[in-house]
Amino acid sequence: MSHHRPGPGAGVPPGEKSANFGASLRRLLRAMAPERVRLVAVLVLAVVAVGLQVLGPTLLGRATDIVFNGVVGRMLPEGASLEQAVANLRAAGEDQVAQMVSGMENVVPGQGIDFGALGRMALLVLAVYVGSALFLWVQGRMLAGIVQRTAFQLRRDVQAKIDRLPLRELDSRARGDVLSRVTNDIDNVSQTLQQTLSQVVTSIVTVVGVLVMMFVLSWQLALIALVTVPVSAWATATIAKRAQPHFVAQWTSTGDLGGKVEEAFTGHELVTAFNAQDSVREGFDEDNERLFRATFRSQFISGTIMPMMGFVGNLNYVLVAVVGGLRVASGDLSLGSVQAFIQYSRQFTQPLAQLASMANLVQSGVASAERIFDIMDAPEQSADPVPGQRPAQVRGAVRLEDVAFSYDPARPLITRLDLDARPGQTVAVVGPTGAGKTTLVNLLMRFYEIDSGRILIDGVDTRDMTRQDLREPIGMVLQDTWLFEGTIAENIAFGRDGATEEDVHRAAEAASVDRFVQSLPDGYDTVIDEEGGGVSAGEKQLITIARAFLAEPQLLILDEATSSVDTRTEMLVQQAMTRLRSGRTSFVIAHRLSTIRDADVILVMEHGDIVEQGTHDELLEADGAYARLYRSQFAAPVLAEE
Known part of the structure; x- marks a missing residue:
């Protein structure tokens, strides 16, 4: 098979092109549009929960005032009014204490702590925090459902998109990279949404609520707390901008490494047979090293955000504590108000630090989302006509008229191909490697679209x-066998929906599968994996042939279907094929010319064109390209023996 296409590694080198962070983030959020009602409910729950949390420090400040007022009141002479107590302090030269006491409310000289009021306030604080925790729990449960449904739908959309992609597009991508996008990247997006969405909502609401309470308590202290916000925002944005290209490189390298692992695992036997472990390991180490560097840089750079935010938060805490203490001493604020404000300052800087620390998670998730959207934006195969035409009766007449096709426009493969296969004929296609034999089959199946001309069924x-009407009457067996994890019977039954056990056994007998299945301990219930473990390469091929027989197609396409079958099994398959080809049009691609001697028409292809056609005897008598191929397979061994 000659595909003349760019290799899997074609594309932009990792990290060379920076990510479009803003557009990708907005698109990711739009993917959550079906959950907008639940998101509103999550937002309401967050507002209520955070509102209760914001109310907590104020209530605790009042409890502190109750205690402090009781302590100060016990120190003042009983029976005097507050004004008299302040005047006595000034007369005694305690001007600073008098100033502080004059600013205190609810102080009763001679009266100690009101434990009744203190107890009620403590119960109220407890109820507020319990209520806040309950609302946050409900919010977290709802958010988990929102995120997982979004990830579920995203997986479905990506899978549906892959089903609509043309084979040309899939062939241009590394298989391991595609798998990494569908699995690793979607998982990363899901984890990012789960870990950050709730924190983002609660953090923003907390900042707004706390800011309001801070201005209510003291606008001067609130302005001091706000001084550090622009510094934090600027530093976070600068660090995030530097880290984003490295996150893109990280997930691109993850896909490349996944491709290397997938190739090494599927080709493990060949790697071992050719003693290529060292070269494979070197390639793996290179990709692993690139992934390490990208991950280290992205995590290190983004990881500096949290320490920076911690430093700014501590600086803010010190400023508030010093200025607040001076205002308490001057009687402008109560001790409880300053305590509440200090708690608010912590609550104010903490969500800002959380938002900053989530920058690396968000960047990583958006980088993965970009890789997913890259697949979602890939050009799709042309839409099916509505309504589509279909033959009144599928008899198997196939005609190609002046067909042209190329994988690369700069390198034409098929220029002007004409073919006329009558119903029931066996058409064999032979030729050297790269002649376009398998390409012909891909065009018949519309795996690739022709550039010009027509193909008629x-x-x-x-x-x-x-495409469904086209492929439904066609049975196809490829050189590369494909089996899924399941029993032998299930793999054969894959060829037709609703196949009975009797149908499976009949197809297995026709394809000589029954011959070796009977020797297995579990028979048709023998479980094999996707690589066909437990059966030989030839037996795997027979199972795929039985699957095609079960479909009872009107057209058969066999692409080197007997390449992995031993000589005796080949004879059995040929006999079964002769019976099953009766009344069906068959296209047989083969390198082993012994398998197509009885074909009705043999097409010899070279460089994408049919250079000869005829029966086996006619082509040998013509002494052309077919005769040369035939002699290269059969005459050469005879000469070698002589």
Whole structure:
């Protein structure tokens, strides 16, 4: 098979192109649009929960005032009014204490702590914090459902998109990288949303609520607390901008490494057979090193945000404590108000620090989202016609008229291809590697779209048919076998929905599968994995042939279907094929010319064109390209023996 396409590694080098952070983030948030009602409910719950949390320090400040007022009141002479007590302090030269006492409310000279009021205030604080925790728990439960449903839908959308991608697009991407995008990147987006969305909502609401309470308590202290916000915002934005390209490189490198691992695992036997472990390990180490560097840089750079925010927060805490203490001493604020304000200053800087610390998570999640959106934005295969045409009766007449196709426009492969296969004929396609044999089959199946010309099935242009109507009457067996994890019976039954056990056994007998299945301990219930573990390469091929037989197609396409079958099994399959080809049009691609001697028509392809066609005997007599191929396979060994 000659695909003449760019290799899997084609594309932009990791980290060379910076990410479009803002647009990708907005698009990711739009993906949550179906959950907008629940998101509003989450926002309301967050507002209520944070509102209760914000109310807590004020209530605790009042409790502190009750205690402090009781302590100060016990020190003042009983029976005197507050004004008299202040005057006595001034007369005794205690001007600073008098100033502080004059600013205190609810102080009764001679009266100690009001434990009744203190107890009621403590119960109220407890109720407020319990209520806040309950609302946060409900919010977290709802948010988990929102995020997981979004990730669920995202996986479905990506899978549906992959089903709509043309084979050309999938062939241009590394398989491991595609798998990494569908699994690792979606998981990373899900974790990012789960870990950050709740924190973002609660942090923003907390900042707004705390800021309001700070201005209510003291606008002067509130302005002091706000001085550090622009510094924090500027530093966070600068650090995040530097870290984002490294997050893009991190997840791109993750995909590259996944591709290397997938190739190494699937080709482990060949790697071992050719003693190529060292070279494979070197390639793995290079990708692993690149991933390490990108991850280290992204995490280190973004990790500096939290220490920076901590430093700014501590600086703010010191300023508030010093200025607040001076205002208490001057009688402008009560001790409880300053205590509440200090708590608010902590509550104010903490969500800002949390928002900053989440920057690396958000950047990582958006970088993964960009890789997912890259697949979602890939060009899709052309839409099926509505309504699609279909032959009144599928008889198997196939006609190609002046077909042209190329994988790369700069390197034409098929220029002007004409072919006429009558119903029931066996058409063999032979030729050297890269001649375009498998390409011909891909065009028949519309895995690739032709550049010009027409392909007709029973007189209907395949482009006027839906892909389902086109492929439904076609059975196909590829050189590369594909089995899924399940029993042998389930793998065969994959060929037709609703196949009975009797149908499976009949197809297995026709494809000579029954011959080796009977020797297995569990028979048709033998479980094999996706790599066909437990059965030989030839037996895997027979299972895929049985699957195609079960489909009872009107057209058969066999692309090197007997390449992994031993000589005796090949004879059995050929006999079964002869019976099953009766009344069906068959296209057989083969390098082993012994398998297509009885074909009705043999097409010889070179450089994308049919250079000869005829029966086996006719082509040998013509002494052309087919004769040269035949002699290269059969005459050479005879000469070697002589």
